[in-house]
Structure formats: structure tokens, C-alpha cells
Amino acid sequence: MSFSRGRSSGDSCFIYYTLHMSSGWSRLIFAVLIAVSLASVRCGDDPPDKEMEQARGAIAAARAAGADEYAHEEIAAAEQALRGAHDAVEQRDYRLALNNALESRERAQNAAKEAADQKAASRVAAERAMTEVAGALVQARARLKAADAAHASARQLDELRDQIHDAEESLQKARAVVARGDYRDVAKGLNETIAALTASTRELDSATGAARRRR
Template sequence: MRRLLLILPVILTAACSEPPQKELNQAQGAIDAARAAGAEQYAKDEYSAAASSLQKAHDAVDQRDYRQALSYALDARERAQDAARAAADGKAAARSKAESSIIALSSEVKRLDAKIKAAEAARVAPRDLHGARAAEQDARNALQEAGTSLAKGDYKAAGDAVAGQTGRIDAAIKALDTAPARVVRRKR
């Protein structure tokens, strides 16, 4: 038993006499996987924490504190895996938000189009229709840009493309509602 107690510290010291290269490589691989999953964009905090832990592990290796390096490398791997999971969740949420924004804007464009047609039938002056038509065209362009971004998987750009368009359409609809219709004079 005494012999075991004397040998145990020697074994533990020998076990930590080399850098934990395997764990460092695993942590780096997990960070690369998290980056590929979009963690830099959708899980910034978790990704930064993982990268920071990996850097601390490398610093500990430079100081020859291999036990601490092992601890940081394991922490970095775990944090990177958490970042990858959070990125998947964040990406799904961003996609859902972008899709709902696109659907909402699309219905607003249809509503504006109906108002424009009604205003044309009521013979509203063309200068009063100009702003509404411009807002409608801008919204259609934004929808097209958002659709392209959505197809590429860039959900943030898709959401940004349609942001603010609904307010502009609402303003155009209000302007049409208050635009006076022309009175048609009939000759007698």
C-alpha cells in the first residue's frame, strides 16, 4: 500500500508532463464545427467563450501548466459544442422570423395594391398615387431580395431586407385614404 502511495504521484506527474495535444485538437475541431454551424453569427457569446477557453489552453501549454491546459481544452470543447447547438437554435429562430416578416410584408403589399386599384377607380390624381406606387415597388424589390437571401440561408439579410417596409406601406395606405377623389364634371 505504501508503495502505491509513493508511485501514484509519480504516475500523475508523468501523465501531465506532456501537452494535452489530443484534447487541444478536439477543442479546435469542435470550435471549427461550431463556426461552420454559424455560431459566430447566431451564438456569439458561446462561441467567444469557447475560443477564449482554447486560447487559455494554449497559453497554459506555453507556461508548461499542462494540467490547467487540459482543463481549459476540455472546457473549450464543451463550450464549442454548446455554441454549435445554440447556433442551430438561433439559425432556426432567425429563419422563422425572416419567413414571418416576408409573409407579413407580402400581405401588406397585396393590401396596398388593392388600395391603389380602388384609388384609380375613384379617379384619385396621379400625383397622389405616385408615392403609393413607389412604396409598392420598393416593397416588391425588398421581397425579391429577401427571397434570394432566404434561399442562400442568410436569414439575417432576409430579415433586414424587409425591415421598415411595412411602416412605409402603412403610410402609403393612409395617404391614399386621405387623397381626394376627382370630381367628374359632366357636360350638359
């Protein structure tokens, strides 16, 4: 006696339902994949106008922060990347254009930060150098007065007077430049002034000491 009578109607309904649901999920997944693909295509078909505009704004902000003087290489790289973005747009390679625009924006932001840091460091160095020059001038004037009282040679006295005069002018110019917010080369110039003034002062001290010993 056989109990196998084939599939029942319930089994058939279950199989149909399963196949129907599987087919539905397949169609849904396929539709999602198509949508993602179309979105990717659309993104690749549009020039990155927003990102390029952001890059231009970042470059302008970096320049305003002094990047041309304090972060020249980084701002130049930002400008080059932006030009690359424009070139890629002309070639309709919008993905490359987007990459270049993003790089340009990042480089410009880095340039702005570097410029701010370097400008702050230059200001500190300039202020320190101005203080050192002022101190060196006080010492030089005192040495000049002492050497004059000790009857040092006129030539050596005149040399130190000239160095003092030059240092005073350099300090005055440095203060004016710093007041305008330009600190870049101030410290370098004043350090040279300090070196020249110190050398003249030491030379006069040596000559004065030798003259005293001869007496």
C-alpha cells in the same frame, strides 16, 4: 503454584503472523499510493494534445453551424480559451492548459447549439416576414386601384406606387437571401418594408376618403 509460563509457541507464531501480515498490507498500501502519485505526476507532465485537438474540432464545427453570425460571443470565448491553452503549454503549465482546452471545447459546443437555435428562429421569422410582405402588397395594390378609380391625387398615387415597387424588390431580394440559407437580418429589413408600405397605404386611404366626402 503458578500457571504463568510465558507465551506458548502457538501464541508466538500467531503474533509473528499478525505482524508479518500487517507489514505486508502496509507495503501494499504504500505501493498503491506511490503508483497513484506517479500517475498524477505523469498526467501533469503531458500537454493535453488530445483535448486541444478536440477543442479545435469543436470550434470548426461551430463555425460551420454559423456561430460567427449567430453565436459570436460564445465562439469568441471558445477561441480565447484555446489560446489560453496554447499559452499554458508554452509555460509548461499542463494542468491549466487542460482546463482551458476543456473550457474551449465546451464553449464551442455551446456555440454550435446556440447558432443552430438562433438560425432556426431567424428562418421562422424571415419566412413569416416574407408572408406578411406578400399580404401587404396584395392589400396595397387593391387600395391603389381603388384610389385611382376614385381620382386620388397623382402625387399620393405615385407615392404608393413607389412603395409597392420598393416592397416588391425587397421581397425578391429576401427570397434570394433565404434561398442561400442566410436568415439573420431578413426579418428586420422586411418589417421596415411592411411599416413603410402600410403607412403609405393608410395615407392614401385617408386622402381618398377625404376627397369622397368633399364630393
